[in-house]
């Protein structure tokens with residue numbers, strides 16, 4: 001399988017009131033095409049910063065990053081990026097927020113509209129299309145954000161704790177949806193979560209990051225076949241994976 005994203009020796013510092021804050025320390029991450037890769041690590045260690053750098057929002061870093069073999073600094077590749085904060089536009093309705101990528105790409109034809117309507121149902125957002133972000137729950141905003149990211153139609157999605165605000169049941173539904181999307185649309189995903197079980201259940205590979213400045217302390221390949229099913233969650237292998245990741249984090 002070809003390498004989609006290659007991050008080599010990535011380091012990053014921020015200047016905060018004349019002091020230097022070291023955030024990323026020599027990070028190496030590889031994401032292959034059609035792979036689902038998760039990053040887990042303590043809060044504040046630099047996970048979101050990795051995604052922001054990939055999304056082109058932080059341009060000042062050291063190290064080498066390629067997408068499809070091309071340096072990210074020269075590449076025009078567009079990721080489907082979902083930031084940790086949903087960033088829905090408060091002046092647009094839920095529906096207008098969701099279809100923003102279609103407006104930008106000029107793909108608002110009839111068949112797309114029907115697809116969007118079906119997705120809105122699948123995401124449990126029907127009836128709320130004309131609400132404004134301030135009028136819906138955190139979980140709903142997150143689902144609208146995921147849907148919008150999907151409609152960006154990139155083959156690679158960067159998802160920053162997309163399920164963090166969801167209740168357990170909705171979270172399971174969204175995990176199932178994401179797994180289905182992976183298979184049907186052949187997506188590559190780089191995913192941040194603080195939920196170890198979620199990382200194992202969804203991923204082909206999990207990177208464990210240390211406290212800030214973050215470096216990779218563990219790389220774990222998850223050998224479960226796809227499609228995944230929830231029975232795996234109570235298997236012996238699953239518990240072994242969980243144990244390995246917990247030991248990495250503690």
Ligand SMILES: Nc1ncnc2c1ncn2[C@@H]1O[C@H](COP(=O)(O)OP(=O)(O)O)[C@@H](O)[C@H]1O
Nearest residue numbers: 014015016023042043044045046047048049050
């Ligand atoms: N633009 C910024 N300027 C200064 N410090 C920042 C900036 N963005 C993030 N940081 C700091 O970098 C560290 C890592 O942040 P972040 O990547 O959001 O962590 P995580 O997503 O793992 O919780 C934190 O200490 C945060 O305060």
Ligand SMILES: [Mg+2]
Nearest residue numbers: 047048049084
């Ligand atoms: Mg974060």
